[in-house]
Amino acid sequence: MAQADQQMSRDEIDATLVLPPSFGAVKNTTYPTGQIIEYYDENNVQLAQTLESILDGITASINAKLVATPQPPLSVKTQSINQASLTTFDYTFSGLLGFTIIGLGIFGPVNTFPELKKQGVLRRLHVSPIRVWQYFLANVISNSIIGLLSVAIMFLAAVKFFGFHMNGNYLTLAAIVIIGIVTIFGIGLAIGGWAKNQNQAAPLANIVVFPLMFLTGVFFPTYLMPVWLQNISTYLPLTPIINGIRMVITEHASLITIDHQLGLIAIWAVIIYAIAFRIFRWE
Numbered sequence: 001m002a003q004a005d006q007q008m009s010r011d012e013i014d015a016t017l018v019l020p021p022s023f024g025a026v027k028n029t030t031y032p033t034g035q036i037i038e039y040y041d042e043n044n045v046q047l048a049q050t051l052e053s054i055l056d057g058i059t060a061s062i063n064a065k066l067v068a069t070p071q072p073p074l075s076v077k078t079q080s081i082n083q084a085s086l087t088t089f090d091y092t093f094s095g096l097l098g099f100t101i102i103g104l105g106i107f108g109p110v111n112t113f114p115e116l117k118k119q120g121v122l123r124r125l126h127v128s129p130i131r132v133w134q135y136f137l138a139n140v141i142s143n144s145i146i147g148l149l150s151v152a153i154m155f156l157a158a159v160k161f162f163g164f165h166m167n168g169n170y171l172t173l174a175a176i177v178i179i180g181i182v183t184i185f186g187i188g189l190a191i192g193g194w195a196k197n198q199n200q201a202a203p204l205a206n207i208v209v210f211p212l213m214f215l216t217g218v219f220f221p222t223y224l225m226p227v228w229l230q231n232i233s234t235y236l237p238l239t240p241i242i243n244g245i246r247m248v249i250t251e252h253a254s255l256i257t258i259d260h261q262l263g264l265i266a267i268w269a270v271i272i273y274a275i276a277f278r279i280f281r282w283e
Contacts (some may be wrong), residue, residue: 005130008041010250011091012223014050015040033073040078052078055220063163089162094246095218097151097177098238102212103146105184109139110205117283125199126282136189136276140182147181148174168248172255176262177249180241183265186272187237193280217246237272240264 004016016039023034036055040048059074066073116122120275125135151174158164166173187208195201213219215229216238222230233239244261247253 002118004039008039011088012221014044014047017055019176029067029073031073034073036076038076038078040182048078052076054130059219075279085130089158090165090251092219093158093164094242094249095155096221097245098180098216098218098242099148100150100154100220101177101184101214101241102209102218102238103178104143104150105181105186106188106205106209109185109188109192110201111192111198113189114195114198114201117281118197120283123283131270132280136273139189140185144178144181147177151177152219157193167252169249169254172253173245173248175245175255176241176258179262179265179269180238183237183241183272186269186276190272190276190279193276196277196281212236217242237265237268 001016001018006015007013008016018037018039020034020037023036024032025034026032036059038048038052038055040051055076059076065072091200113122155164155166159166188205191201191204191208195204215225215233216222216236217233218238222233222239225233240261244253244258244265247258247261
């Protein structure tokens with residue numbers, strides 16, 4: 001029941017039907033009796049009424065076959081769980097943030113670095129005292145700041161125009177967003193730093209971006225996918241980022257609560273930046 005309540009609060013399911021242990025038992029009668037309990041949340045009152053009518057029709061048909069009595073042996077009872085579930089927008093907003101992180105972390109470096117190489121800017125930086133890690137760090141910091149500003153604007157628009165509800169802590173959300181931008185930005189650095197021109201960078205970026213967009217919960221929750229596809233999604237770098245953001249926004253999770261997601265992000269960050277440092281080319 002606790003799992004069902006959680007799924008209803010996330011709007012993953014619309015209602016829960018409970019058959020008590022005594023349902024169908026023969027007590028003081030010669031026929032089985034019982035009551036189906038229908039639980040629903042405050043956002044699905046109309047749907048609950050529709051479902052109750054359907055169940056009433058089903059039980060009435062069964063009752064007519066069991067016994068003709070003024071007191072039907074089987075009945076339906078609806079009961080609210082006294083809490084409002086998340087709206088569809090509340091749940092998918094974390095996916096929109098994930099899409100923003102993809103844009104900042106991958107498309108930014110992929111579009112910029114090949115052009116800088118073409119203009120000879122990176123070649124001139126290469127002969128300066130600047131190190132690769134210093135150049136990476138400067139780009140990561142600047143993109144993190146831009147990312148936070150973009151997220152702040154998205155939040156203002158979401159609250160103002162779409163009635164978005166934020167259940168978690170804003171500082172925790174800012175922390176997971178920055179961690180996500182830093183991690184995904186490494187992919188953009190690897191692709192943009194390796195590619196000699198835009199003709200090389202664009203196809204590689206698309207090969208990476210499309211699985212991240214459609215298999216990590218950006219546009220729809222991963223629980224809607226087949227189990228085998230969910231297992232693949234678990235090992236993609238954007239999945240723990242979006243899951244962590246979603247848990248902060250919808251479940252008031254802290255950084256300690258999402259330690260599993262942070263661990264996966266840390267592993268991916270080490271792998272991604274190791275590759276980025278290895279294949280980066282100044283020209």
